[in-house]
Every structure is written in structure tokens, then in C-alpha cells.
Amino acid sequence: MSNAPTKRARDSTPELDLRRTGLRRVTRARKGAERVSLRSVREAVGKTQLDVARALGTDQGEVSRIERRPDVMTSTLRKYAAALGARCDVAFVFADGRRVLIAEAEPGEPAPK
Numbered sequence: 168m169s170n171a172p173t174k175r176a177r178d179s180t181p182e183l184d185l186r187r188t189g190l191r192r193v194t195r196a197r198k199g200a201e202r203v204s205l206r207s208v209r210e211a212v213g214k215t216q217l218d219v220a221r222a223l224g225t226d227q228g229e230v231s232r233i234e235r236r237p238d239v240m241t242s243t244l245r246k247y248a249a250a251l252g253a254r255c256d257v258a259f260v261f262a263d264g265r266r267v268l269i270a271e272a273e274p275g276e277p278a279p280k
Contacts, residue, residue, distance in 0.1 A: 205234045205247060212251050222250035245271070 203211075209219060216230040223230070223246055233243060241257060248255035257269040 205239075208253075209234070209251060212253075214251055219247065219250045223247070241271075 209216070216227045216234075220227045220230045233239060233247060239247075241255070245255040257271070258266045259269065260266050
């Protein structure tokens with residue numbers, strides 16, 4: 168059984184409106200692979216680095232460093248997303264468009280099989 172959402176469910180999921188913020192998008196070469204920075208998402212939801220820092224239990228400088236890192240750990244992304252009131256899902260997307268969500272381990276437990 169696949170844990171990938173159906174095409175209809177994906178198509179009906181509301182997107183975060185980044186147009187109103189006038190934020191720069193980061194586009195990749197792959198078709199349909201438009202991406203935005205962590206900073207853009209944070210600003211789109213109306214949060215400051217200080218807001219996120221308080222939610223993470225860290226300081227504003229660390230949030231700035233997270234947003235500038237070229238490679239961020241999945242656990243850090245999940246915490247950052249939670250600080251924004253969101254959830255971070257990790258999915259494999261195959262060339263034919265199939266997707267599968269990757270299960271995450273609960274803290275202190277082995278990874279799901």
C-alpha cells in the first residue's frame with residue numbers, strides 16, 4: 168500500500184501564496200521544480216527570525232545561519248517547519264511523477280521498516 172497522496176489530493180492542497188510577499192523564488196532546472204528559500208516561507212507566513220528563534224529555543228543568529236545553509240538536516244527542517252506552524256514531509260518523487268512519503272522515526276525509536 169502506498170502512502171503517497173492521490174493526484175486529486177495533491178491538486179486540492181492549498182499552496183502558500185508567496186506572490187503577496189514579493190519574495191524571490193529560487194528556480195531549478197528540472198521541469199516543475201520551482202523552489203523557495205526558508206526565508207521566503209518564513210516571511211510569507213509573517214514570522215520574524217526572532218519569532219522562529221523563540222519557538223526553537225535558540226537565538227536569532229542561529230535562525231539566520233539555518234536559512235543560509237546550503238544543506239540542512241531533515242530534523243532541523245522539521246523543527247523549523249513546526250516553528251512556522253507547518254509540517255515538513257520528505258518524499259521521493261520519481262521521474263514518472265510517482266511520489267512516496269518517507270516515514271520518520273519517532274524520537275528515541277528505531278527507524279520504521
